[in-house]
Every structure is written in C-alpha cells, then in structure tokens.
Amino acid sequence: MVERLASMxxxxxxxxEYINVESEHSAMASCIGAQSTGVRSYTATSSQGLAYMxxxxxxxxxxxxxxxxxxxxxxxxxxxxxxxxxSDSIGCRDTGWIQLYCENVQEGVDTTIQAFRIAEHKDxxxxxxxxxxxxxxxxxxxxxxxxxxxxxxxxxxxxxFTLDPANPLSIGEYANPAYFQEFKEEQYKAINNAxxxxxxxxxxxxxxxxxxxxxxxxxxxxxxxxxxxxTMGSVAGTIRHVLDRRKITDIGLVKIKSYRPFPSDDLKNIxxxxxxxxxxxKDISLGIGGAVCSELRxxxxxxxxxxxxxxxxxRDVKIKDVLKMFDMIRRRDEDIHWIGSKAxxxxxx
Numbered sequence: 001m002v003e004r005l006a007s008m009x010x011x012x013x014x015x016x017e018y019i020n021v022e023s024e025h026s027a028m029a030s031c032i033g034a035q036s037t038g039v040r041s042y043t044a045t046s047s048q049g050l051a052y053m054x055x056x057x058x059x060x061x062x063x064x065x066x067x068x069x070x071x072x073x074x075x076x077x078x079x080x081x082x083x084x085x086x087s088d089s090i091g092c093r094d095t096g097w098i099q100l101y102c103e104n105v106q107e108g109v110d111t112t113i114q115a116f117r118i119a120e121h122k123d124x125x126x127x128x129x130x131x132x133x134x135x136x137x138x139x140x141x142x143x144x145x146x147x148x149x150x151x152x153x154x155x156x157x158x159x160x161f162t163l164d165p166a167n168p169l170s171i172g173e174y175a176n177p178a179y180f181q182e183f184k185e186e187q188y189k190a191i192n193n194a195x196x197x198x199x200x201x202x203x204x205x206x207x208x209x210x211x212x213x214x215x216x217x218x219x220x221x222x223x224x225x226x227x228x229x230x231t232m233g234s235v236a237g238t239i240r241h242v243l244d245r246r247k248i249t250d251i252g253l254v255k256i257k258s259y260r261p262f263p264s265d266d267l268k269n270i271x272x273x274x275x276x277x278x279x280x281x282k283d284i285s286l287g288i289g290g291a292v293c294s295e296l297r298x299x300x301x302x303x304x305x306x307x308x309x310x311x312x313x314x315r316d317v318k319i320k321d322v323l324k325m326f327d328m329i330r331r332r333d334e335d336i337h338w339i340g341s342k343a344x345x346x347x348x349x
Contacts, residue, residue, distance in 0.1 A: 098126055
C-alpha cells in the first residue's frame with residue numbers, strides 16, 4: 001500500500017508529501033508531527049511494525065489527532081511468523097484508537113475512505129486503524145470498485161486546532177494528577193461518540209456509493225436464527241460460504257466490524273434471543289482465552305458461549321472446521337476450543 005502511494009506521488013497522480021523514515025516508530029512520530037500542523041496524515045503497518053509504534057499510538061490518541069492507518073494483520077513473534085492473525089491490533093485495543101475490521105478488499109477500500117470522516121468528526125477526533133487480514137486480503141487480487149471522485153463525501157481538512165507560530169499553543173502537554181484523569185475521561189466519551197458517527201457515515205456512504213456494511217458497527221447474515229457465531233475479518237466470508245453451500249438455517253453470522261468502540265448495545269439486541277453463541281477469533285489472550293469472547297461474555301450474559309481459537313499464524317480455517325464449530329455451538333459447549341490444533345501429535349500441554 002505504501003509503495004503504491006509512493007509511486008502515485010512520484011508520478012504526480014497524488015498531491016502529497018511522502019516521508020521516508022528509518023522505522024515504524026519514526027513513521028508514527030512523523031504522522032503525529034504532520035497532523036499537529038493541520039494536514040491529513042496516513043500510514044500503514046503490520047505485526048512487529050505496529051508493535052514498534054506502540055508507545056506513540058498512545059501519544060496520537062491522547063493528543064486527539066485523527067490519523068488514519070491501515071493495519072494488515074499479521075502474527076507477532078516469537079516464533080517468527082509473517083502470516084495472518086489478529087495478535088498485533090488486538091494487542092493495541094486499549095491505546096485509544098478506533099479499530100474497524102474488514103471482510104474483503106472492497107470493504108477495506110470503502111472503510112478507509114470512511115475512516116477520514118469518522119476520525120476528523122468534531123465529536124470524535126481520534127486516530128483510527130482500518131484492519132485487514134494479512135495475505136488473505138493484502139496479497140490477493142479481487143475486483144473492487146474504486147470511487148473515482150470523493151468530492152461531496154470527503155472535503156478539505158479543516159482542523160479544530162493546529163500548531164501555528166501566529167497562534168502559539170501546546171499540544172500533548174504535561175498533565176499532573178490534578179488533570180490527567182479528565183483527559184482519559186474525554187477520550188472515553190469521544191470513542192463512545194464514534195459509535196453514532198460510524199453509523200451515520202456508513203449510512204451516508206451507502207446512499208452515495210450504493211454499498212454499506214450493516215450499521216457500520218456490526219453486520220448480520222442468516223439472522224434471526226436459533227444459534228449464532230460471532231467473528232471479525234475475512235473468515236466471515238468463509239462462514240457465509242458454508243451457511244449458503246450447506247443451506248444451514250439454524251445458525252446466523254454476526255460480524256463485528258467495530259471492535260473499538262465495542263458495539264455492546266448492538267450485540268445485546270442481536271444475540272438476546274439466540275439459544276447459544278460461538279465466538280471464533282484469530283487471537284489468544286493468554287490466561288483467559290480469546291479477547292473478543294471475553295468482552296462479549298461481559299455484554300451478553302446468561303447465554304452459553306463457546307470460544308473458538310484458530311487461524312493463528314496463518315493456519316487455514318477449513319469448511320470442516322466451520323462445521324465442527326457449528327456442532328459445538330448447537331451442543332452449547334462453553335469450553336475454549338483450539339480449531340485445527342495439532343497439539344495432540346506433540347508432547348506439549
């Protein structure tokens with residue numbers, strides 16, 4: 001993505017300043033500096049690169065800078081692995097960034113466009129990650145409609161505050177215990193405001209371009225149903241395929257698009273009448289299970305919830321795996337299940 005942008009700028013197709021830096025840490029520092037002066041800034045990263053940015057992710061969010069970043073999700077070392085799972089962005093879930101997860105390339109294009117409007121909204125002013133599964137989406141060719149003209153949807157950037165020698169101010173200043181907590185309280189309010197803004201911009205995008213994604217926070221398929229499987233990202237497409245191919249009617253799909261802010265009310269309403277729930281996720285919060293499932297359990301109570309961990313380090317999630325998960329959801333098996341695991345063949349716990 002960054003290489004293509006560099007070519008577009010070099011060829012005069014895009015009027016922008018391209019900055020070469022020595023590391024991902026410096027890339028985010030450059031975005032913070034640029035955005036502070038009142039210009040839109042953008043970058044892309046994944047895996048260890050995102051981890052290297054971690055310190056400055058907090059700075060960008062705390063300074064209320066609406067930076068947009070694509071994260072092509074890949075596993076974190078060790079062991080060294082360059083394939084897909086969500087451990088990189090899930091590990092950044094409490095940095096104060098909005099996180100939106102995409103199922104396919106078209107959704108990635110559309111969500112990146114919407115991200116600038118969401119981040120820059122006066123009631124939000126927070127940076128945003130548009131997360132897409134590495135390799136499954138980043139290294140494939142898919143047909144995608146690229147809007148030729150975004151006028152009328154994305155206008156000129158008019159920041160509320162900037163660094164300006166003619167009007168000196170401080171951004172990211174020192175806060176002692178008498179003030180620090182209120183900064184975090186304001187960020188909390190802003191990321192909750194983002195729910196309303198995400199929904200409104202998703203609706204506006206749909207009217208203008210003919211595509212939208214649920215209500216922008218969650219998207220459902222084959223619902224209402226007796227049972228439900230909850231997930232994020234590209235694996236939702238695999239689950240849709242299985243539901244259609246096998247003509248399954250008793251299980252519905254709930255795709256979380258907005259992981260931050262977490263769509264608590266939407267999930268309560270959608271899942272309130274199902275008999276049992278399964279959560280499939282490509283991450284593991286060691287010592288408790290899947291991070292997505294842990295949060296969903298806090299929202300949807302008095303329901304059997306099965307937690308499925310799989311796809312780590314790029315492990316394929318196959319049709320037989322999806323069917324196996326469906327059976328366990330029907331059995332209301334609330335344990336943590338490692339999908340596609342080979343642990344039984346090795347002398348490991």
